[in-house]
Amino acid sequence: MYEWKKVEEFIKYSIKGITPSYVDKSTIMVLNQKCIRDNTIDFSFARYTDDTKTISKNKIIQVGDILFNSTGQGTAGRCAFVDKIPSDVQLISDSHILLLRCGSYYEAKCLNYALFSFEKEIQSFMDGSTGQGELDKTRLFNIQVRIPSELKEQQKIAKILSTLDAKIELNNRINKELEAMAKTLYDYWFVQFDFPHANNKPYKSSGGKMVYNEELKREIPEGWEVKSLGKYAEIKRGDLITEKDTLEGHIKVVAAGINYSYLHSKFNREKNTITISGSGANAGHINFWREPIFASDCTAIRGKNDIDTIMVLHHLYLLQDYIYSQAKGSAQPHVYPEDIKQLHYAIPSESLMDKYKKLILPTNEKIAINQQQSQHLIQLRDFLLPMLMNGQVSVA
Numbered sequence: 001m002y003e004w005k006k007v008e009e010f011i012k013y014s015i016k017g018i019t020p021s022y023v024d025k026s027t028i029m030v031l032n033q034k035c036i037r038d039n040t041i042d043f044s045f046a047r048y049t050d051d052t053k054t055i056s057k058n059k060i061i062q063v064g065d066i067l068f069n070s071t072g073q074g075t076a077g078r079c080a081f082v083d084k085i086p087s088d089v090q091l092i093s094d095s096h097i098l099l100l101r102c103g104s105y106y107e108a109k110c111l112n113y114a115l116f117s118f119e120k121e122i123q124s125f126m127d128g129s130t131g132q133g134e135l136d137k138t139r140l141f142n143i144q145v146r147i148p149s150e151l152k153e154q155q156k157i158a159k160i161l162s163t164l165d166a167k168i169e170l171n172n173r174i175n176k177e178l179e180a181m182a183k184t185l186y187d188y189w190f191v192q193f194d195f196p197h198a199n200n201k202p203y204k205s206s207g208g209k210m211v212y213n214e215e216l217k218r219e220i221p222e223g224w225e226v227k228s229l230g231k232y233a234e235i236k237r238g239d240l241i242t243e244k245d246t247l248e249g250h251i252k253v254v255a256a257g258i259n260y261s262y263l264h265s266k267f268n269r270e271k272n273t274i275t276i277s278g279s280g281a282n283a284g285h286i287n288f289w290r291e292p293i294f295a296s297d298c299t300a301i302r303g304k305n306d307i308d309t310i311m312v313l314h315h316l317y318l319l320q321d322y323i324y325s326q327a328k329g330s331a332q333p334h335v336y337p338e339d340i341k342q343l344h345y346a347i348p349s350e351s352l353m354d355k356y357k358k359l360i361l362p363t364n365e366k367i368a369i370n371q372q373q374s375q376h377l378i379q380l381r382d383f384l385l386p387m388l389m390n391g392q393v394s395v396a
Contacts, residue, residue, distance in 0.1 A: 017093030020049035077123035230341025238295030267292035290368035
């Protein structure tokens with residue numbers, strides 16, 4: 001049996017987090033706005049506090065709670081269900097997150113999915129005249145949702161949606177590990193210069209000859225060439241397009257943000273393209289796309305082939321802080337293609353590049369496959385979600 005209820009009828013308890021003082025490490029982990037995205041909690045953005053005086057017992061997050069971003073343009077309205085808590089820590093949130101607690105675990109999980117199904121609408125429930133804005137809690141609590149009243153049906157819905165989410169999370173975790181392995185190999189071979197050399201011994205550690213390079217202000221292996229990136233890779237600004245000018249499609253438009261901005265019907269850059277955000281608060285942010293994209297307010301970078309592009313990507317990652325510092329303009333910071341073209345880059349021998357290619361390209365392709373599968377699973381979950389919540393389809 002399904003029934004309509006206001007959100008406030010499900011909520012037994014609600015409270016905002018604290019404004020803590022932070023420390024490098026503690027047994028108290030603090031979640032913030034960045035931690036909540038796509039109905040999941042990313043603990044990598046969490047911080048720590050030892051400020052126990054301001055933490056009351058009712059502010060400690062429990063498994064089964066729902067967390068809601070309550071402030072911020074573009075972030076307010078995001079929600080996530082607390083399915084697990086890292087071991088050996090108490091979990092709390094800062095004052096930008098609203099904690100909601102229901103009467104039971106599965107009821108809370110279904111309510112969370114129901115709220116997530118119209119996240120965009122909730123994001124319009126903003127008040128306040130500042131750019132930050134705040135979620136209107138009264139409007140949130142007056143939303144009517146329809147979920148099954150019987151525990152057995154709640155469990156069925158939670159199980160099928162959680163199974164999809166678990167597979168998406170697994171793909172993301174595998175990709176993080178693959179990317180970490182690729183970074184480690186790049187650092188070992190092309191930063192520490194201990195790539196396999198004669199008799200597979202590490203080059204620099206076993207006495208390989210190093211020569212000082214004036215452009216890079218450091219020693220590099222003998223025989224390596226140094227060029228400006230503008231002479232080694234294609235570096236061009238994207239084609240500016242606004243959301244109202246896009247056509248319905250599934251191509252991501254990459255502009256000035258950390259992630260893509262909206263979708264379009266066509267692409268202007270092929271897969272395996274590097275982008276650097278062009279303007280605003282995130283000017284200089286580096287991203288890598290293993291699918292065709294429409295490059296807009298950003299600089300797009302491609303080497304002459306995929307392995308050259310991946311090499312340039314890892315080199316740019318090492319320079320991320322420097323690229324951020326190149327943002328020009330007080331009102332609206334910008335990073336331009338010319339800023340990137342002037343960076344210097346050490347080019348290894350072709351034989352070493354071939355060895356690296358054989359190891360890295362299969363890894364890159366595996367990551368791309370996992371990303372594509374996750375996108376399909378997200379589309380399936382988002383298609384099923386409102387119908388399961390409304391009783392239009394049922395789980396056998």
